[in-house]
Amino acid sequence: QQQVKQSPQSLIVQKGGISIINCAYENTAFDYFPWYQQFPGKGPALLIAIRPDVSEKKEGRFTISFNKSAKQFSLHIMDSQPGDSATYFCAAKPLQGSGGSNYKLTFGKGTLLTVNP
Amino acid sequence: EPEVTQTPSHQVTQMGQEVILRCVPISNHLYFYWYRQILGQKVEFLVSFYNNEISEKSEIFDDQFSVERPDGSNFTLKIRSTKLEDSAMYFCASSVGRGTDTQYFGPGTRLTVL
Numbered sequence: 001q002q003q004v005k006q007s008p009q010s011l012i013v014q015k016g017g018i019s020i021i022n023c024a025y026e027n028t029a030f031d032y033f034p035w036y037q038q039f040p041g042k043g044p045a046l047l048i049a050i051r052p053d054v055s056e057k058k059e060g061r062f063t064i065s066f067n068k069s070a071k072q073f074s075l076h077i078m079d080s081q082p083g084d085s086a087t088y089f090c091a092a093k094p095l096q097g098s099g100g101s102n103y104k105l106t107f108g109k110g111t112l113l114t115v116n117p
Numbered sequence: 118e119p120e121v122t123q124t125p126s127h128q129v130t131q132m133g134q135e136v137i138l139r140c141v142p143i144s145n146h147l148y149f150y151w152y153r154q155i156l157g158q159k160v161e162f163l164v165s166f167y168n169n170e171i172s173e174k175s176e177i178f179d180d181q182f183s184v185e186r187p188d189g190s191n192f193t194l195k196i197r198s199t200k201l202e203d204s205a206m207y208f209c210a211s212s213v214g215r216g217t218d219t220q221y222f223g224p225g226t227r228l229t230v231l
Contacts, residue, residue, distance in 0.1 A: 032216070032217055034219075036222075041224065042224050042225075043121070043208050043210075043222030043223050043224050043225050044160065044208070044222045045221075045222065046219045046220070046221075049217065049219075051217070089159070089160060095216050095217065102215055102216060103148070103150070103165035103167075103172055103173045103215055104150075104162035104165060104173055104175070105152075105160075105162060105220060106162070107159045107160040107161070108159060109158065109159040110159060110160075
């Protein structure tokens with residue numbers, strides 16, 4: 001119930017195309033859904049995040065779509081660029097919980113995105 | 118821009134040896150975390166630390182692991198007797214608060230246990 005399932009494992013997109021990465025969760029206590037971007041040799045860096053009170057959040061070329069009833073959320077990268085090539089992780093966290101359970105992020109397995117020039 | 122730093126970048130050790138992984142969180146952050154990522158697998162939470170005590174730990178964080186904030190800037194993860202399966206990338210993270218406050222990750226320490 002604590003898992004976050006992420007797909008696909010890897011994705012190849014042409015420059016200018018749309019990259020879509022999907023995540024699903026089971027724990028209804030999850031209340032905060034960030035996406036992290038990781039370049040080789042670096043730690044994960046927050047890209048964009050959403051709370052379930054909205055169905056979509058857009059920041060530049062990056063959009064999160066959220067479907068609370070289906071317990072699914074996805075990252076869309078519009079006009080994908082070679083510089084977007086990285087590993088993307090979805091994550092989830094409760095914001096309210098007993099015993100301090102709102103500290104840890106639960107990550108998906110990651111998606112390796114390659115954007116070809 | 119402030120960032121989380123970690124040392125060393127790569128540590129090689131023999132099975133059964135003790136290792137200490139070091140982190141310097143962002144200076145005004147109050148919450149500190151360790152995560153690990155076994156090669157090819159997802160990032161997993163180990164422990165969170167606030168106000169000089171563990172606030173949450175995972176089932177991975179057993180008696181072999183300990184954390185400490187020995188001074189006002191460093192945050193360390195100690196593995197007392199390393200096992201082969203401890204080989205992983207260990208990430209330190211910090212945040213101002215919890216909730217929606219961003220957890221900022223360091224570049225990681227790659228631990229190789231031989």
